[in-house]
Amino acid sequence: MKKSVLKAVLTLLLSSTASAETVYVTLEKDNALAVIDPIAGVLVKTVPIGQRPRGIALGQDNKFLYVATSDDNTIKIIDADTLSETARLPSGEDPETFALNPDNTRLFVSNEDDSLVTVIDVATRQAIKQIPVGVEPEGIAVSPDNHWLISTSETTNMVHWIDTKSLTITDNTLVDPRPRAATFSADSKQLWVTSEMAGTLTVLDTDTRQIIKKIQFKVPGVTADTIQPVGVVIDKDRRWGYVALGPANRVAVVDAQTFAIEKYLLVGQRVWNLAFSPDQQRLYTTNGLSSDISIIDLNSHKVTRSIAVGRNPWGVVARP
Amino acid sequence: MIVRTLVKLTLVWQALAMTGTVAAESQQIKIAYFSQEQAAPPALSNLDPFIKDKGIPGAELAVADNNTTGQFTGQSYQLDKFSVAINGDVVQAFKEKIAGHYAFVVVDLPADQLNRISAIASSEQLLLLDIATTDDSLRNEQCAGQVLHLLPSRAMRADALAQYMMKKRWQKWFLVIGPTSEDRLYAAAIKRSAKRFGMKIVAEKVWTHTYDARRTAQSDIPVFTQDVDYDILAVADEQGLFGEYLAYRTWSPRPVIGTQGLIATTWHKTHEHWGAVQIQKRFKELAGRWMEERDYGAYLAVRAIGEAATRTQSNQLEPIKAYLFSPAFALQGYKGKPLSFRTWNGQLRQPVLLAAPRSMVAVAPIEGFLHPKTELDTLGFDEPESHCTRH
Known part of the structure; x- marks a missing residue:
């Protein structure tokens, strides 16, 4: 009897937690963070966060948000409940994109102007190393198995493979022009890299660091040079991958097994970054020029709604 | 033997230091x-x-x-x-x-x-x-x-300006041409673009006044621009001898575009x-x-x-x-x-930038100007118009 009550209460608690999902979006031009209830489809509130916020990440314990406030030259650690600042990390000048290692002890940030990747020890808030990479490093990712740190350089057009233990480059792979974003599959076996100026997605095999597939996006009625892939995510089963195509205003749905392009979903203007809902049932997109986010239902692969959030939405994360 | 080892070592070092894929x-x-x-x-x-x-x-x-x-x-x-x-x-x-x-x-x-x-x-x-x-x-x-x-090229710049003028519907152009051969080439590009995008050159005058305009601009320019019904003043003055003096001194209140005012530039x-x-x-x-x-x-x-x-x-x-x-x-x-x-x-x-001294106004190709291959080829001489035979 007691046990079943407890079970019921637990179930209730769990389900209420699941429905209480929150989406956080950085608003580059409003210097603010938008807090969104995606289930209800409403913007809950907008809070000032710092100058020109761009990259955002959620810590593994879901307690802290990490936000790169580019014009403040820092990455802020924000309490996700109170949205108050708890600490600042020495990111170097103009931080934009960064990545956390799986246990959140280290944060890696691209320093575009200096062709460096800065390694920050999160606990002591110290920069412990700077790794010289190619010109204008942009995309950055850590493999889920914590073996590789990836930096993509936009002008050198390379993927730099950095060993997370030695923090040195051990390999480089030349990819298509202006590599913007990189992401690993959940099993760390594949790395997907988008090339903005070529309109392509490159899939690399982690073991060999070789290119196994290059996918050229083509959208009927949209000229090739408008198709500019940026944000990319792969679901946990590596069934589907999703690529934001920038000013083509579409998200490409890619079959992650066959690498066939399943379809293109029309979203808002200049779609930039992507984030899964915690249960991976939905995908959230930031649409920089239409000042909204789109919500894509991943069972039907349909855009279900858009929510106005503020000026120049840039980064997005979803918190259970 | 030593040499071979060295070569081998060098190769190994290169493979390590450089890259396995390149x-x-x-x-x-x-x-x-x-x-x-x-x-x-x-x-x-x-x-x-x-x-x-x-x-x-x-x-x-x-x-x-x-x-x-x-x-x-x-x-x-x-x-x-x-x-x-x-x-x-x-x-x-x-x-x-x-x-x-x-x-x-x-x-x-x-x-x-x-x-x-x-x-x-x-x-x-x-x-x-x-x-x-x-x-x-x-x-x-x-x-x-x-x-x-x-x-x-000048044609690409003039086309960039014309696209934006078309978007603004500022279609009646008063063209002012400076004294150099370069100015005449710039003016020719402006005329080509006007025709290409359906603009009207309602007046065309060569600037013959003094260049010490600090003294005379206030009296010369109103007279120079009088009695013409136009939307914008397009100026061809590549050396910058007088173009800067036109704005705010015209008879009618009209914006200046071309080599001064709103300029078409690559950076x-x-x-x-x-x-x-x-x-x-x-x-x-x-x-x-x-x-x-x-x-x-x-x-x-x-x-x-x-x-x-x-x-x-x-x-x-x-x-x-x-x-x-x-x-x-x-x-x-x-x-x-x-x-x-x-x-x-x-x-x-x-792309060609359309810039005012302290503000980026627009970037051409302007949205809506379409091309079957790339919108960038709406600027300048496209393949069918080209007179080049040596490429």
Whole structure:
């Protein structure tokens, strides 16, 4: 009897937690963070966060948000409940994109102007190393198995493979022009890299660091040079991958097994970054020029709604 | 034995230090920067100091970028600068210092000088990267297969302005033409664009007044612009002798576009989008001044060679030239679109900025101007219109 009550209460608690999902979006031009209830489809509130916020990440314990406030030259650690600042990390000048290692002890940030990747020890808030990479490093990712740190350089057009233990480059792979974003599959076996100026997605095999597939996006009625892939995510089963195509205003749905392009979903203007809902049932997109986010239902692969959030939405994360 | 071990060690070291996926062999790519000293032009005011080294820091920044990439590909780039004295013989210097020594030459010379050296430069031996001219004739009747043009032509600039005027529906143009032959070429481009985009040139006048306009502008310009019903004043004054004085002094309140007022340019200090902030910062750090058009042209020229050398793993003319003209070539130029060369005349296709002195007003091609291949080809001479037969 007691046990079943407890079970019921637990179930209730769990389900209420699941429905209480929150989406956080950085608003580059409003210097603010938008807090969104995606289930209800409403913007809950907008809070000032710092100058020109761009990259955002959620810590593994879901307690802290990490936000790169580019014009403040820092990455802020924000309490996700109170949205108050708890600490600042020495990111170097103009931080934009960064990545956390799986246990959140280290944060890696691209320093575009200096062709460096800065390694920050999160606990002591110290920069412990700077790794010289190619010109204008942009995309950055850590493999889920914590073996590789990836930096993509936009002008050198390379993927730099950095060993997370030695923090040195051990390999480089030349990819298509202006590599913007990189992401690993959940099993760390594949790395997907988008090339903005070529309109392509490159899939690399982690073991060999070789290119196994290059996918050229083509959208009927949209000229090739408008198709500019940026944000990319792969679901946990590596069934589907999703690529934001920038000013083509579409998200490409890619079959992650066959690498066939399943379809293109029309979203808002200049779609930039992507984030899964915690249960991976939905995908959230930031649409920089239409000042909204789109919500894509991943069972039907349909855009279900858009929510106005503020000026120049840039980064997005979803918190259970 | 020792030698063999050393070779082996070197190979192992290269494989480790360089890359497993890109062929790793130390390879040098030599690029010449060829220019002639220019006399300082008459200055309209003391606001903008004369910049003596326009172009060179752009090339230097690109060489540094290429070398950063080169450390991962086993390539190194060298920039050798040659500047002919004001009264020096450009052709002679070219024959002595460049021909036979360099395959890739960044050329920073006026149109007539470029023509003289391209006439004696063999397309089998070198590639000239023109970073200074805007002449449409060099891209049409007088085109040469060994020349690439980095800056937008006058026609591309005028088309950019016309697209924006069309969007604004400011269709009646009053054209004011300066005294130089360059001004007449700019005016010809304006007239071509007006016709192309359905604008009307309702008046056309040659500026014959004094250039010490500080004294006379207040009385000359209202009279000069009186009795015409027009939407905008288009000015062709490439040297900047009088164009700045037109705004706020016309009879009717009308905006100024062209070589002054709203200008069409490939680079501007107000340009910040698409990563441009990064290169603006990096350039300023290197040169201690803002990046000028010619610096941007030189940057792109050297980066284009770098990009082709990286992709082809070659320092030879033929494969690099072939790559530059191939569909795979896509140069990142901080303009939000991949840049590439038009195969029919060697012109770099690129967005053109429409800038006011302290504000980026628009970027052409303007949305809505469509093209079957790339909207960038709505600017300037498109393939069917080209009179170039040597590319």
